[in-house]
Amino acid sequence: NAGVTQTPKFQVLKTGQSMTLQCAQDMNHNSMYWYRQDPGMGLRLIYYSASEGTTDKGEVPNGYNVSRLNKREFSLRLESAAPSQTSVYFCASRKQGASAEAFFGQGTRLTVV
Amino acid sequence: AQSVTQPDIHITVSEGASLELRCNYSYGATPYLFWYVQSPGQGLQLLLKYFSGDTLVQGIKGFEAEFKRSQSSFNLRKPSVHWSDAAEYFCAVGPIQGAQKLVFGQGTRLTINP
Numbered sequence: 343n344a345g346v347t348q349t350p351k352f353q354v355l356k357t358g359q360s361m362t363l364q365c366a367q368d369m370n371h372n373s374m375y376w377y378r379q380d381p382g383m384g385l386r387l388i389y390y391s392a393s394e395g396t397t398d399k400g401e402v403p404n405g406y407n408v409s410r411l412n413k414r415e416f417s418l419r420l421e422s423a424a425p426s427q428t429s430v431y432f433c434a435s436r437k438q439g440a441s442a443e444a445f446f447g448q449g450t451r452l453t454v455v
Numbered sequence: 456a457q458s459v460t461q462p463d464i465h466i467t468v469s470e471g472a473s474l475e476l477r478c479n480y481s482y483g484a485t486p487y488l489f490w491y492v493q494s495p496g497q498g499l500q501l502l503l504k505y506f507s508g509d510t511l512v513q514g515i516k517g518f519e520a521e522f523k524r525s526q527s528s529f530n531l532r533k534p535s536v537h538w539s540d541a542a543e544y545f546c547a548v549g550p551i552q553g554a555q556k557l558v559f560g561q562g563t564r565l566t567i568n569p
Contacts, residue, residue, distance in 0.1 A: 382561060434499075441506040
């Protein structure tokens with residue numbers, strides 16, 4: 343049981359390039375999330391999808407787009423990367439229910455030069 | 456707005472000493488509270504959670520946390536730390552505004568002295 347799988351694990355982009363971070367979960371969870379982690383800032387929510395077919399903005403959505411392709415997959419796209427988007431990105435999923443725990447992927451370390 | 460504050464960015468304790476990591480939340484309704492641990496280079500793993508009932512909750516790896524509504528706190532404790540406890544710890548609250556969001560604190564980095 344793989345849980346939450348993110349690809350790639352590492353990526354270096356030049357300013358202005360685009361890329362898509364992939365996330366897939368095999369736990370049949372309804373909700374999926376994208377967070378970014380920066381030193382001293384904790385985890386900040388970029389976008390989330392409460393269920394298949396819906397997406398909503400989190401705290402820091404600017405510069406990002408998401409697609410909930412199906413129940414398993416939730417991708418994050420950077421259309422024109424900026425150095426300020428250098429960060430570690432985590433995907434997470436939860437089943438329905440307020441007390442449900444979130445399961446996290448291993449993270450993608452993105453550097454924009 | 457709902458928020459989570461972890462006042463201590465970095466804590467250093469000696470191996471075998473007791474530990475308390477602080478977490479304060481701001482939330483209008485009964486919160487669902489979580490503590491996660493992140494080992495270096497890894498994703499986050501759930502330590503414990505509170506959503507109702509006994510205000511003292513037990514988690515994995517010998518951790519416990521106590522919910523105090525009057526203080527809006529959910530502090531994490533361990534009686535005796537081990538070198539393997541060195542990690543970053545995150546407090547989180549959810550759901551937020553009826554949605555399925557989890558909001559995290561800034562994290563506390565724990566260093567263990569031998």
